[in-house]
Amino acid sequence: MDLSTPPADMVINGRRFVCQPKGKTFHGGIFYGDNPLSFAYPRLLVELSLIIIIMRTIQLILKPLKQPRVVSEIIGGIIIGPSVLGRNKTFARMVFPKKGAPILETMMVIAMMYFLFITAVKMDTSMIRAGKKVSVITVYGVVLPCVTIVASGLLLWHTLDKNYASKKSVNLGALVMSVSLTAFPVLHPILSELKLLNSDLGRLAMSTSMMGDVAGYNAIVLFEAIRQDNVESIGTLWYLLSVFGLIALIGCVLRPAALWVIRRTPEGKQVDEFYIHCFLMSVMVLGFLGEMAGTTAIYGPLMLGLAIPDGPPLGSALVNRSETIIMDILMPFMYAHIGVNTDIFSLTDWSTLRPFLLIIILGYFAKFLGTLLPSLYFETPLRDAVSLGLAMSLRGQAELSTFRHWRNLKMVNTQYFTMLVLTTLFVTAAATPLIKTLQKSAQPSIISKRRTIQHCTPYTEVHIVACVHNERDVPAIINLLQASHSKENPISVCALHLVELVGRAAPMFIAHDKRNIYSRYARSNAIVNAFKIYERTSGDHVKIHPYTAVSPYETMYQDICRLALEARASLLIVPFDHSNQVVKIMNSRIMTRAPCSVGIFVDRGHYNLVSSSTLPTSHRIAILFLGGADCREALAYASRMAGKRTVNLSVIRFFSAANKVDNDRERQLDDELVAEFKVKNFRNSRVDYREWAVKDGSETLRAIRTINDGTYDLWIVGKQQGINPALIEGLEEWSENFELGIIGEFVSSSDFQGTASVLIVQQQVLRSTSMLKDFENP
Numbered sequence: 001m002d003l004s005t006p007p008a009d010m011v012i013n014g015r016r017f018v019c020q021p022k023g024k025t026f027h028g029g030i031f032y033g034d035n036p037l038s039f040a041y042p043r044l045l046v047e048l049s050l051i052i053i054i055m056r057t058i059q060l061i062l063k064p065l066k067q068p069r070v071v072s073e074i075i076g077g078i079i080i081g082p083s084v085l086g087r088n089k090t091f092a093r094m095v096f097p098k099k100g101a102p103i104l105e106t107m108m109v110i111a112m113m114y115f116l117f118i119t120a121v122k123m124d125t126s127m128i129r130a131g132k133k134v135s136v137i138t139v140y141g142v143v144l145p146c147v148t149i150v151a152s153g154l155l156l157w158h159t160l161d162k163n164y165a166s167k168k169s170v171n172l173g174a175l176v177m178s179v180s181l182t183a184f185p186v187l188h189p190i191l192s193e194l195k196l197l198n199s200d201l202g203r204l205a206m207s208t209s210m211m212g213d214v215a216g217y218n219a220i221v222l223f224e225a226i227r228q229d230n231v232e233s234i235g236t237l238w239y240l241l242s243v244f245g246l247i248a249l250i251g252c253v254l255r256p257a258a259l260w261v262i263r264r265t266p267e268g269k270q271v272d273e274f275y276i277h278c279f280l281m282s283v284m285v286l287g288f289l290g291e292m293a294g295t296t297a298i299y300g301p302l303m304l305g306l307a308i309p310d311g312p313p314l315g316s317a318l319v320n321r322s323e324t325i326i327m328d329i330l331m332p333f334m335y336a337h338i339g340v341n342t343d344i345f346s347l348t349d350w351s352t353l354r355p356f357l358l359i360i361i362l363g364y365f366a367k368f369l370g371t372l373l374p375s376l377y378f379e380t381p382l383r384d385a386v387s388l389g390l391a392m393s394l395r396g397q398a399e400l401s402t403f404r405h406w407r408n409l410k411m412v413n414t415q416y417f418t419m420l421v422l423t424t425l426f427v428t429a430a431a432t433p434l435i436k437t438l439q440k441s442a443q444p445s446i447i448s449k450r451r452t453i454q455h456c457t458p459y460t461e462v463h464i465v466a467c468v469h470n471e472r473d474v475p476a477i478i479n480l481l482q483a484s485h486s487k488e489n490p491i492s493v494c495a496l497h498l499v500e501l502v503g504r505a506a507p508m509f510i511a512h513d514k515r516n517i518y519s520r521y522a523r524s525n526a527i528v529n530a531f532k533i534y535e536r537t538s539g540d541h542v543k544i545h546p547y548t549a550v551s552p553y554e555t556m557y558q559d560i561c562r563l564a565l566e567a568r569a570s571l572l573i574v575p576f577d578h579s580n581q582v583v584k585i586m587n588s589r590i591m592t593r594a595p596c597s598v599g600i601f602v603d604r605g606h607y608n609l610v611s612s613s614t615l616p617t618s619h620r621i622a623i624l625f626l627g628g629a630d631c632r633e634a635l636a637y638a639s640r641m642a643g644k645r646t647v648n649l650s651v652i653r654f655f656s657a658a659n660k661v662d663n664d665r666e667r668q669l670d671d672e673l674v675a676e677f678k679v680k681n682f683r684n685s686r687v688d689y690r691e692w693a694v695k696d697g698s699e700t701l702r703a704i705r706t707i708n709d710g711t712y713d714l715w716i717v718g719k720q721q722g723i724n725p726a727l728i729e730g731l732e733e734w735s736e737n738f739e740l741g742i743i744g745e746f747v748s749s750s751d752f753q754g755t756a757s758v759l760i761v762q763q764q765v766l767r768s769t770s771m772l773k774d775f776e777n778p
Helices: 040-065 069-080 089-095 098-122 132-159 168-180 184-193 200-231 233-264 273-293 299-307 314-340 350-377 382-391 397-408 414-439 473-482 522-536 556-566 581-593 629-641 664-680 697-707 741-748 769-773
Strands: 008-012 015-019 462-468 491-500 508-511 542-551 571-575 597-602 619-625 647-656 687-694 714-718 757-762
Touching (some): 040 089, 040 098, 069 414, 098 184, 098 299, 098 314, 098 397, 132 168, 132 200, 132 350, 168 350, 168 397, 184 200, 200 382, 233 299, 233 314, 273 314, 314 397, 350 382, 350 414, 382 414, 397 414, 462 473, 462 556, 473 571, 473 597, 473 757, 491 522, 491 556, 522 542, 542 556, 571 581, 597 741, 619 629, 629 664, 629 714, 647 697, 687 697, 697 741, 714 741, 741 757
Parallel strands (some): 491 542, 571 597, 619 714, 647 687, 714 757
Antiparallel strands (some): 508 542, 597 757
């Protein structure tokens, strides 16, 4: 087939028909004279490759502007369409010919089916049962734009395009639904990119959008029912029966099947691949049944996703198996289809476009006010209220799919379709960086009040947050806590189990004291039980408050720091994992944002016993004191330990042999605290104090090796803040782990003999208000 020959067209009964040559799927090869772009399969591969390359390039260009991924993807789609590259007739005819449109649209529908399915799987439907605040914000955020669009629409309707204005009730209702509702599948990925999922704003925005989606799904059914009634009166009845039939199939067959699979899967094991394939295939089946019954193909997969329990084992397995190929391979077809049908050069009749655009702008402004005003009424901080109003205006994939549906039903022409796509693009592109700017300095966990062990009142209860990743961390953490309390020095511990967010969209924060139910995460139940047993066997000296945080590792520090802030903790203990780079990054973020002192705990095996019932009868602890705020905090913590009868404490203070002092004030503070410690423990035979003079960093390391006689259970060191540079001279380039510090990394390395665990302490870093303004989320 010769691509240079244009397709024949003719006019029959006033309607234009285009006769396309019969297409072929596969070609013999360029060596046989075939043009690959003349055949469907290679052309589809070229289209996919081209749109992905363009979208990723745009994403890199817009990254400094804090634009979300969906913006670059929409722009990429527009670029390949008639607005940019498609203006070239040869490009449009060869790469995106009209005869290939059905294939492109089919791939788009498949992409949207799986996109909405996998997004619905990640939704936590329990968040829909929200409180008064979320309910009021949702209602006002929907009602106010509805009233505004209806009022302005009725006022300006006579100025709109005649074909569009001829179906007032349907088109006006559709526009109201599009502007008033914020789709959860759109909001979640943008908040995730902004790293706001764990913030108060993120939780409020997702709860609000979920409640709005309930109204949105009902509105979709109502809209389709009204449209069916316009075609045939009996159509509404058949449509509603079809919808109820799909819901019954999902609720009575597929959801029980999902629950059966979950019960059948052993605890901690993966779901069988056969069941994963069955549910992924069910998406196609439900899409077919929906199209056959007259509903949209995406409705059934959406309902199926909501019916499948989120999180492990089934929800997380479905997400892990399919999310990458859906988002990176299938979804580009949707943006390509939208872009091919978007023509900026069609925006010529501004006499009808101007009032249409005005209605949309008024609707978005009303949406913003409808969210902002009730948020302020509930005493939400102004910055968060404005950010929430902007977040509720974000638009993306769900709206684009809706516009495509309207175009297929001939509800909108090319001009109005293009205007809807562009407003979606501009609103999201403008709102996202504004949200980022408003939230970047919002650091509620950073305070200017002292919360350290050193500044705690002696012989009072100390609040500690202790984090664990899994069951293996529990015995070592419990043993550390066992050495940290006594009758004179009680502790209150918030034991926080950290679980990576997989297979669900909304982060969870579970306070087990307030819920007399087991978590769906079986490991959390075992960890909670272990800490509760420890509390019961420790008398009145220990109080345990168990929590579970389920969130992405990259934003998990927000939950940890928020708990430390609310618990008024003086010390935050987190485990260290040499092999997990993500956990190391999380620990670094905690150390720069924590509202209290931080202890990085490196378990090297000695403290990792089988259970809390085998706690050691004595603890041999050594503290390496090199001076500075971190070492003073470590000494203050060790001083509280010294009050326990089962603790034997050795304090080794290092001096510069040449008497080099970098900071006289730091030296004075060190001397005062050490003198206080010596007076306090003067009659304590279990406390040993020594001093060691060294010339440089290499001598410091040799001295520490000499001290290490293999009998210590725990080393406590200060991280690095305020250390005399003479004591670590020549070691600056040696450190690779920021969160451990130079001495902490040496003592916890495999080269350092022994199995003693290590606690690296960093005293709380106070930040002024001016510094907070420059503080930004990573």
